[in-house]
Amino acid sequence: MRPKCDPNEIKVVYLRCTVGEVSATSALAPKIGPLGLSPKKAGDDIAKAMGDWKGLRITVKLTIQNRQAQIEVVPSASTLIIKALKEPPRDRKKQENIQHSGNVTFDEIINIPQQMRHRSLAKELTGTIKEILGTAQSVGCNVDGCHPHGITDDINSGAVECPACDESPPQRGLPRELLWHSHLPKACSVTSSQPLVSIPTHHCPGGSTDWLPQPPPLKKGPDSSGTKRRPMRAQWTSWIQVWQDHLLWRKASGPPVGVSSPTQDEN
Amino acid sequence: MQKGKGRTSRIRRRKLCRSSEPRGVNESHKSEFIELRKWLKARKFQDSNLAPACFPGTGRGLMSQTSLQEGEMIISLPESCLLTTDTVIQSYLGAYITKWKPPPSPLLALCTFLVSEKHAGDRSLWKPYLEILPKAYTCPVCLEPEVVNLLPKSLKAKAEEQRAHVQEFFASSRDFFSSLQPLFVEAVDSIFSYSALLWAWCTVNTRAVYLRPRQQECLSAEPDTCALAPYLDLLNHSPHVQVKAAFNEETHSYEIRTTSRWRKHEEVFICYGPHDNQRLFLEYGFVSVRNPHACVYVSREILVKYLPSRDKQMDKKISILKDHGYIENLTFGWDGPSWRLLTALKLLCLEAEKFTCWKKVLLGEVISDTNEKTSLDIAQKICYYFIEETNVMLQKVSHMKDEKEALINQLTLVESLWMEELKILRASAETLHSLQTAFT
Numbered sequence: 083m084r085p086k087c088d089p090n091e092i093k094v095v096y097l098r099c100t101v102g103e104v105s106a107t108s109a110l111a112p113k114i115g116p117l118g119l120s121p122k123k124a125g126d127d128i129a130k131a132m133g134d135w136k137g138l139r140i141t142v143k144l145t146i147q148n149r150q151a152q153i154e155v156v157p158s159a160s161t162l163i164i165k166a167l168k169e170p171p172r173d174r175k176k177q178e179n180i181q182h183s184g185n186v187t188f189d190e191i192i193n194i195p196q197q198m199r200h201r202s203l204a205k206e207l208t209g210t211i212k213e214i215l216g217t218a219q220s221v222g223c224n225v226d227g228c229h230p231h232g233i234t235d236d237i238n239s240g241a242v243e244c245p246a247c248d249e250s251p252p253q254r255g256l257p258r259e260l261l262w263h264s265h266l267p268k269a270c271s272v273t274s275s276q277p278l279v280s281i282p283t284h285h286c287p288g289g290s291t292d293w294l295p296q297p298p299p300l301k302k303g304p305d306s307s308g309t310k311r312r313p314m315r316a317q318w319t320s321w322i323q324v325w326q327d328h329l330l331w332r333k334a335s336g337p338p339v340g341v342s343s344p345t346q347d348e349n
Numbered sequence: 350m351q352k353g354k355g356r357t358s359r360i361r362r363r364k365l366c367r368s369s370e371p372r373g374v375n376e377s378h379k380s381e382f383i384e385l386r387k388w389l390k391a392r393k394f395q396d397s398n399l400a401p402a403c404f405p406g407t408g409r410g411l412m413s414q415t416s417l418q419e420g421e422m423i424i425s426l427p428e429s430c431l432l433t434t435d436t437v438i439q440s441y442l443g444a445y446i447t448k449w450k451p452p453p454s455p456l457l458a459l460c461t462f463l464v465s466e467k468h469a470g471d472r473s474l475w476k477p478y479l480e481i482l483p484k485a486y487t488c489p490v491c492l493e494p495e496v497v498n499l500l501p502k503s504l505k506a507k508a509e510e511q512r513a514h515v516q517e518f519f520a521s522s523r524d525f526f527s528s529l530q531p532l533f534v535e536a537v538d539s540i541f542s543y544s545a546l547l548w549a550w551c552t553v554n555t556r557a558v559y560l561r562p563r564q565q566e567c568l569s570a571e572p573d574t575c576a577l578a579p580y581l582d583l584l585n586h587s588p589h590v591q592v593k594a595a596f597n598e599e600t601h602s603y604e605i606r607t608t609s610r611w612r613k614h615e616e617v618f619i620c621y622g623p624h625d626n627q628r629l630f631l632e633y634g635f636v637s638v639r640n641p642h643a644c645v646y647v648s649r650e651i652l653v654k655y656l657p658s659r660d661k662q663m664d665k666k667i668s669i670l671k672d673h674g675y676i677e678n679l680t681f682g683w684d685g686p687s688w689r690l691l692t693a694l695k696l697l698c699l700e701a702e703k704f705t706c707w708k709k710v711l712l713g714e715v716i717s718d719t720n721e722k723t724s725l726d727i728a729q730k731i732c733y734y735f736i737e738e739t740n741v742m743l744q745k746v747s748h749m750k751d752e753k754e755a756l757i758n759q760l761t762l763v764e765s766l767w768m769e770e771l772k773i774l775r776a777s778a779e780t781l782h783s784l785q786t787a788f789t
Contacts, residue, residue: 083456083553083554083557083574083575084554084622084628084632084633085557085558085559085560085574085575085576086556086557086558086559086582086594086619086621086622087558087559087592087594087595087605087619087620087621087622088559088574088622089559089595091622091623092623108712108713108714111711111712111713112712115675115688115689115692115711115713116673116674118678118687118689119688120687120688121688121713122688122713123684123688147623147642148622148623148624148625148642149623149642149644149682149687150623150641150642
């Protein structure tokens with residue numbers, strides 16, 4: 083039985099190889115040979131398709147359909163940084179254990195996280211940028227002439243501006259309900275109407291309003307300069323609800339002496 | 350006023366050029382297609398992109414009514430139109446299937462449903478779809494034995510296997526068919542005959558699409574991946590296109606998206622899979638011309654035949670090849686002999702003193718020039734032998750075409766298969782020749 087359009091006919095293989103070198107075919111042969119492909123042809127196709135990655139070790143994804151393969155690069159942070167260094171091509175056998183001590187400009191550092199965003203674990207683009215700077219530190223190169231760790235400190239203190247990304251951060255692991263119930267403010271749009279703060283059931287008529295939650299603070303962070311501030315509807319919605327309930331209760335029981343009704347200021 | 354620059358002359362010139370291309374003839378006015386469209390509309394499927402048509406090369410197919418861009422949806426068939434094992438179990442056959450022990454296979458369930466619905470005729474709910482299905486198929490299991498004799502050896506073996514499998518399938522299901530007697534007025538032996546079951550089996554084999562397997566309790570543990578899709582199965586195969594076809598769980602419909610462009614009034618193709626011609630013929634009963642996946646298989650006996658028999662280590666070499674999986678799937682393709690075939694030949698030609706380097710040979714390294722040359726010579730001899738054999742078979746086929754007029758359709762199919770193999774072998778021979786001149 084061979085039903086049509088069977089997705090199991092297509093195999094995906096991940097390989098790590100050096101582009102453009104002759105010895106690459108002997109690395110490919112044990113993995114590709116059993117699948118029916120010619121390693122020499124696969125090596126030539128990789129060298130042709132990945133011309134600008136010549137001499138670098140990259141991870142390649144091969145989608146194999148019955149002896150024909152399509153080639154894609156799986157980008158990794160270290161390969162993108164080494165590519166950005168634009169080192170001259172070297173003979174791997176003669177020069178071993180070289181130091182990557184070049185210089186990368188900050189603009190290139192901004193380009194790389196945008197390509198790697200879908201694989202990043204960070205919530206915002208600044209987090210991804212810091213991840214790439216960490217990889218740059220492992221590689222051993224400099225960014226704009228100074229050590230990558232210095233740039234990370236500058237970003238944290240807000241001295242350096244980073245562009246914000248347009249898309250929302252990738253949903254990672256935690257389902258929406260758990261995100262909502264955690265106590266950290268989340269910037270994603272919220273559809274649930276449960277309040278973050280539980281409404282106290284015990285009201286003291288003559289008491290002060292100290293038990294009511296304070297309005298959420300206006301957050302000013304390094305990413306707020308020059309960018310659209312995301313409205314923290316979650317916290318404000320809950321705060322407004324709690325105050326509204328309090329006002330209803332006050333209306334029902336009459337205003338106590340000495341307590342003025344708070345003004346609702348909405349940001 | 351210059352001649353030939355106006356609108357009329359442009360239209361006339363265009364007509365001259367286009368008329369050389371054969372166009373499809375729209376067949377959506379035929380009664381069976383109108384019935385099918387009404388039946389699909391009742392099940393909430395309406396489509397304005399495609400229309401059934403008859404094309405000169407590929408026969409019946411679907412023609413696009415608009416121009417389709419990359420990534421656009423060709424067709425989206427709702428779940429209510431698909432014929433799956435769920436449909437069978439929810440029908441009148443469900444009770445009998447659930448009762449029968451050992452549990453019948455999903456394939457048996459689908460075939461039984463098809464045969465009984467075909468027998469029901471006008472009373473069947475699926476009548477419009479069954480009218481569209483072909484009355485006869487061209488799979489090797491349906492061909493005459495003398496035609497099957499003319500097929501390539503590897504394909505002939507698989508065709509015999511297929512025939513045995515269908516006969517065994519029929520024999521083992523006869524008891525189940527007898528249990529269905531209460532449903533029918535006539536004797537079940539006359540309804541569920543071998544030819545009826547063969548028709549149903551070929552329908553499922555050639556027209557089913559892949560659906561994610563779901564396990565039904567009343568059916569056996571065989572993977573249940575087949576679903577019949579009316580209207581969608583009119584699409585023909587082309588190896589040069591890529592499509593994304595899958596069942597969408599959110600919209601509960603089977604969707605096909607194209608990754609190529611289609612002009613208006615062009616036939617729309619999908620890709621059944623990256624199959625070579627022998628597999629296409631075995632499973633679907635047709636042959637694709639200029640198929641990039643097509644190849645000619647080299648069996649072990651042929652390999653050994655052309656090697657020097659006085660080599661004492663031949664058995665050892667063959668067992669090494671078997672262990673590493675280099676004895677199957679050795680082919681000649683459009684770009685010459687495959688890498689695996691050349692590597693296997695290099696290992697088999699290894700001289701006795703160099704035998705310890707067999708691992709390097711399997712990794713593709715060059716041992717010596719004489720080794721390379723010998724392996725290329727043997728590959729060329731095998732290629733020429735195959736070309737001679739193909740020519741002999743083509744002569745036999747044309748001979749039989751003159752003798753037996755009734756089998757002409759089947760013989761034309763076999764002839765096209767052999768012609769494609771001949772073209773591949775000739776291309777391989779040229780590549781081998783250029784490889785050899787590089788060594789001398």
